[in-house]
Each structure stands twice: as C-alpha cells, then as structure tokens.
Amino acid sequence: MTDDKLKPLREQIDAIDAQILDLLNRRALIAQQVGHVKAETNAPVFRPEREAQVLRSVADRNPGPLDAGDIQTIFREIMSSCRALERRVNVAYLGPVGTFSEQAVYQQFGHAVEGMPCVSIDEVFRAVEAGTADFGVVPLENSTEGAINRTLDLLLQTTLSISGEISIPIHHSLMSRSGSMEGIKRVCAHSQALAQCQAWLNQHYPNIERQAVASNGEAARIAGDDPTAAAIAGEIAGKKYALGVVQAHVQDDPHNRTRFVVIGRMQPAPSGKDHTSLVLAVPNKAGAVYNMLAPLASHGVSMTRFESRPARMGTWEYYFYVDIEGHAQDEKVATALAELKLNAAFFKVLGSYPFGL
Numbered sequence: 228m229t230d231d232k233l234k235p236l237r238e239q240i241d242a243i244d245a246q247i248l249d250l251l252n253r254r255a256l257i258a259q260q261v262g263h264v265k266a267e268t269n270a271p272v273f274r275p276e277r278e279a280q281v282l283r284s285v286a287d288r289n290p291g292p293l294d295a296g297d298i299q300t301i302f303r304e305i306m307s308s309c310r311a312l313e314r315r316v317n318v319a320y321l322g323p324v325g326t327f328s329e330q331a332v333y334q335q336f337g338h339a340v341e342g343m344p345c346v347s348i349d350e351v352f353r354a355v356e357a358g359t360a361d362f363g364v365v366p367l368e369n370s371t372e373g374a375i376n377r378t379l380d381l382l383l384q385t386t387l388s389i390s391g392e393i394s395i396p397i398h399h400s401l402m403s404r405s406g407s408m409e410g411i412k413r414v415c416a417h418s419q420a421l422a423q424c425q426a427w428l429n430q431h432y433p434n435i436e437r438q439a440v441a442s443n444g445e446a447a448r449i450a451g452d453d454p455t456a457a458a459i460a461g462e463i464a465g466k467k468y469a470l471g472v473v474q475a476h477v478q479d480d481p482h483n484r485t486r487f488v489v490i491g492r493m494q495p496a497p498s499g500k501d502h503t504s505l506v507l508a509v510p511n512k513a514g515a516v517y518n519m520l521a522p523l524a525s526h527g528v529s530m531t532r533f534e535s536r537p538a539r540m541g542t543w544e545y546y547f548y549v550d551i552e553g554h555a556q557d558e559k560v561a562t563a564l565a566e567l568k569l570n571a572a573f574f575k576v577l578g579s580y581p582f583g584l
C-alpha cells in the first residue's frame with residue numbers, strides 16, 4: 228500500500244535528481260573554464276569574496292522549505308568540488324585529524340580540499356609561508372578563554388594576510404574506551420579545553436588527575452590506547468578513536484565558540500560585507516589609545532573587537548589587535564586607516580576578508 232503511494236513520488240524525485248545532476252555538471256564545466264582563465268594569468272583559484280557572495284545570495288533567494296543554512300552547506304560543497312576541478316587547494320591546520328580546527332577547514336573550504344594536519348600553530352604558519360600549503364587555519368579566540376596568544380604573536384610577525392574567518396560552536400564531550408569512568412585515572416585534553424570545562428570537572432570528578440596534552444585530538448588518541456585515560460574532545464575525534472561518550476556537552480558555557488582565521492598569501496577583494504583586522508601601537512602617554520582610535524569614530528567605522536597584548540620588548544608597551552567592519556578598500560575605511568596610521572607608532576593591516584558565515 229505505502230509503496231504504491233511512494234512510487235510516483237520517487238519517480239518525481241528521480242526526474243529532479245537527473246536535472247540536478249545535469250545542472251551540477253554544467254556548472255562544473257564552466258568552473259573548469261574559469262580555471263583555465265585563471266591559469267593563464269596565474270590568478271588564485273580560491274576566491275573567498277566570490278564564494279561568500281554566492282553563499283549569501285543563495286541564502287537570500289532561498290524560498291524554502293529547505294533551511295537557508297542547509298542550502299549554504301550544500302552550495303559550499305558544490306563550490307568546493309568545482310574549485311577542486313580547477314585545482315585542489317592544500318590547507319594546513321592545527322592537527323591531528325578530528326580536531327575543531329579540521330572542522331573549521333571544512334566549514335570554510337568544503338570537503339574537496341587537501342587537509343594538512345600540523346603539530347603546532349607555528350608549523351601552520353611555516354607551511355603557508357614556505358608555500359607547502361596554500362592556506363592555513365589557526366584558532367584566534369575562544370568565547371570563554373579569550374585570545375590564543377601564540378596566533379596573535381605570529382600574526383604580528385608574518386608576511387601572510389588573513390583571508391577569512393570561521394566561527395565554530397565548541398561542544399566538548401568526556402569520552403573513554405569503555406564509555407564509562409570506571410578505572411579512569413586521568414582526564415586528558417588541550418589546556419584550553421580543560422579550562423573551558425573546569426567547573427564541570429570540579430563538580431563531577433574533582434579527584435581525577437587532569438593532564439594537558441598538545442590537542443584534544445591527541446587526548447582522544449591517548450584514551451583510545453589507554454583504558455585508564457579519558458579524553459575531553461569533540462565527538463568527531465572520539466569516533467575516530469572508537470571512544471564511547473561518558474557525558475556530552477561538558478563545557479561550562481553552552482554557547483562556547485572558537486573563532487578561527489584563514490591565513491594565506493592572497494588578499495581578497497571586497498565582498499560587500501567584510502571585516503578588517505589591524506595591529507596598532509601608540510607611544511605610552513595619557514590619552515594615546517583614545518586618540519589612536521578617534522579616526523574610526525569620526526569616519527563612522529565600527530570596531531568589533533579590541534584586544535591588547537604586551538609588546539614584551541622595544542619602545543611600546545602594548546600591541547592592540549583591532550577588528551573593524553568594512554574592507555580596507557572601502558572609501559571610509561581607507562580614509563580612517565590613513566589617519567590611524569599617522570597617529571600610530573606601529574601599524575599593520577593583517578587583512579580584509581568576508582564576514583564569517
């Protein structure tokens with residue numbers, strides 16, 4: 228009975244799938260032509276501003292019933308596969324596989340990329356600077372724990388630019404081989420993850436040793452090998468090492484998120500909705516920070532983030548990491564930046580890039 232009703236509906240789905248298949252391949256053929264044009268001029272294959280515009284436009288035009296976010300996920304993968312026909316880009320990230328950094332790579336580039344897990348944030352920068360990887364993805368800040376200082380320090384020194392941002396919800400799970408805490412003597416995780424779960428751990432397992440390891444992926448690997456170790460990590464990492472979930476969502480803040488940035492040698496053109504990241508320093512005198520930022524207000528440029536970091540050596544006391552709305556090529560931003568530069572003892576534009584989706 229049910230099958231009788233399903234048959235004509237499935238026939239309609241089959242017919243539509245044939246059309247989708249045809250259209251996808253027609254799109255891919257055009258992307259291949261784009262690839263040839265780019266190859267002639269050595270132009271970059273990955274164009275974050277164009278991808279952001281396509282994703283915004285499909286979400287805006289989406290009539291439903293499919294969810295706009297789901298439509299974007301589908302189109303991100305379509306563009307990823309089309310891009311891979313032009314050339315498959317390599318993306319270095321803080322490994323091992325199964326970490327939130329890897330998830331951030333796929334959220335930005337789709338799955339048709341070559342992921343290159345690296346052992347440290349330094350290694351990610353080195354791989355991109357040396358040209359071994361086209362892009363890198365590094366964590367910049369966590370909503371509970373604040374800035375990732377190593378990333379800030381390396382952004383100051385590097386010749387690379389920020390070409391994208393990605394925000395990922397961070398849900399930590401406590402996991403072990405058996406899926407229980409019986410016989411568990413230590414809980415392993417990255418120090419940031421231990422910090423993000425400390426109230427929960429204090430309440431539930433105050434007497435179990437906590438061990439900081441290089442990454443949550445590494446913690447999951449350890450727990451996969453050692454029946455007396457549990458790991459705090461994302462469930463993707465847990466699945467990779469066949470761990471059972473003792474308790475999901477053990478992070479203290481349910482809205483915990485990490486913001487990642489994409490680093491590379493290219494500088495995206497304006498997409499219409501962009502952020503620009505800067506590093507500034509001012510001479511150490513009263514009112515200097517206030518004066519430094521005055522051009523932003525006077526030209527109507529909004530500041531979305533302000534972070535200070537000790538300079539450690541040299542003439543200035545602090546570096547200020549500032550994010551603003553807009554692209555460095557937008558007229559009012561360009562004017563404000565030119566004025567900022569005049570007042571600053573140190574001034575570096577880290578990059579302009581599309582708003583994270």
Ligand SMILES: O=C(O)C(=O)C[C@]1(C(=O)O)C=C[C@@H](O)C=C1
Binds near residue numbers: 261
């Ligand atoms: O428009 C381009 O430059 C393309 O290469 C096409 C395309 C796409 O599939 O839409 C693929 C890769 C780029 O990152 C942007 C868009």
